[in-house]
Amino acid sequence: SLEYDYYRESCPQSLHVIRSTLRRIYDRNSTVAPAILRLVFHDCFVQGCDASVLLDRTVFMGSEKDTLPNQSLKAFDHIDLIKSELENVCPGVVSCADLLVVAARESVVLAGGPYYPVHTGRKDSDHSYPEISYELPSPLDDLPTTIARFASRGFTEKETVTLLGAHSTGMIHCKFFERRLYKFGGTDQPDPSMDPEFAELLRSVCNNNQTQAHSSSAAPSASPSASPSSPTTGSSSKTGEERSMKMDYEGRGSSFGILYYQGLLQGKGIMFVDQQLTAGEETANWVRQYASDVSMFHRDFAQVMMKLSSIQVLTGQNGEVRTNCREVTSSLW
Numbered sequence: 001s002l003e004y005d006y007y008r009e010s011c012p013q014s015l016h017v018i019r020s021t022l023r024r025i026y027d028r029n030s031t032v033a034p035a036i037l038r039l040v041f042h043d044c045f046v047q048g049c050d051a052s053v054l055l056d057r058t059v060f061m062g063s064e065k066d067t068l069p070n071q072s073l074k075a076f077d078h079i080d081l082i083k084s085e086l087e088n089v090c091p092g093v094v095s096c097a098d099l100l101v102v103a104a105r106e107s108v109v110l111a112g113g114p115y116y117p118v119h120t121g122r123k124d125s126d127h128s129y130p131e132i133s134y135e136l137p138s139p140l141d142d143l144p145t146t147i148a149r150f151a152s153r154g155f156t157e158k159e160t161v162t163l164l165g166a167h168s169t170g171m172i173h174c175k176f177f178e179r180r181l182y183k184f185g186g187t188d189q190p191d192p193s194m195d196p197e198f199a200e201l202l203r204s205v206c207n208n209n210q211t212q213a214h215s216s217s218a219a220p221s222a223s224p225s226a227s228p229s230s231p232t233t234g235s236s237s238k239t240g241e242e243r244s245m246k247m248d249y250e251g252r253g254s255s256f257g258i259l260y261y262q263g264l265l266q267g268k269g270i271m272f273v274d275q276q277l278t279a280g281e282e283t284a285n286w287v288r289q290y291a292s293d294v295s296m297f298h299r300d301f302a303q304v305m306m307k308l309s310s311i312q313v314l315t316g317q318n319g320e321v322r323t324n325c326r327e328v329t330s331s332l333w
C-alpha cells in the first residue's frame, strides 16, 4: 500500500519539484491553492484518489470534468505545469494521483491551514467515472443527505464537519447560493436560517444590475467585517451567473477554519449545505467547538485530509503512471 517517501530512490526531488512549482504559480495567482484543494476532494470522493478527475474526454470515454458537479473545477493547467516539471526530472515515475494529494497538502499550508504528512505510491486510473461524479454532494443538500453522502465514503458526522472547514478559503459563484437570497424553498422569502444583514451583503455582491454590482465591489463597507478587502472579485461586466465572491470574505491567514465556523454560528454560512451543519445536534456541537478552538480544528483537519487522501487508492500493479495527467498512458482509448 502507500509508503512514507515512496519516491526516495526513484525520484528524490519529486516533493521539492511539486512544492516549488506550486509556490511559483501561487506567487502569481493565489487562487491556485483553493482550486487544488477542491480538486483533490472531487478526485478522491469519486472512485478514490486515482487522478480520474484529471482525464479529458475522448471519443471512447466520457470525462468527470464534464459533469455538473465538476463544471466549476479549475487549476487543470496548473497541474499540467507541475506534471511537466516532474517529467523533466523523472520521466514516467511520479503519478498524477500523488502529485494531486501532495499539491493539495501544500495548498492547505499556503491557505493558512495545517501541515500533514501524506504517504505516496498511488497509481493513476486508466478510466474516468463521470457517472459516479453525480454522487458528489450538492450545495443544496440538507444535513441528513450530506451526512449520508459522506458516510458512504467512510466519514463520520464529525469528520464531515471538519472537512467542510475547507470552505474557509477560495471563491464561490453566486449561482450556488442565489436562491437562498430571494426565493428559498419555493417561497418568496430568503432562507430564514441566514442572517438578514449577511443576506443583504450577498445580494449586493450578486445583484444582476451591473451598476449596483460595481458600487458594491467598490464599497468595502458592504462587508460585515472590518477587513479592507472587497468581498467580490470586482468585475462589473460579469453576469449574475458568473459573478463570484471570496468564501473567506473576512480575510485569510492563520485563522483558517475559525471564521468559517464562527460565521456558521451567526447564520453567515454561504451555501445551504454549510449552514445546515448547525441544524443537527452533533454537527452543531462540533461547529461550536471548532469556532472556539482553532488548534483542535487544525489537528482534526490534518487527520481528515490524510484520510481523504487515502480513499480507495490504486497501488502496486493496479493502475499506471500517466505521463500526461489528461490522458491514459497504457491504453487503447
Ligand code: HEM
Pocket (backbone or CB within 6 Å): 031, 034, 035, 036, 037, 038, 041, 072, 073, 074, 137, 138, 139, 140, 146, 163, 164, 166, 167, 169, 170, 171, 172, 173, 174, 176, 244, 273
Ligand atoms: C457538502 C460537501 C461540499 C459541497 C456541496 C461543496 C460545494 C462547493 C461549491 C459549490 C463550491 C463553489 C465552486 C465555485 O463557485 O466555483 C465549492 C468551493 C470549494 N470547495 Fe467545496 N464542497 C463541499 C465539500 C468540500 C470539501 C470536503 C473540500 C475539501 C476538503 C472542499 C473544498 C472547496 C474549496 C477549497 C473551494 C474553493 C474553490 C476555489 O476557490 O476554486 N469542498 N465547494
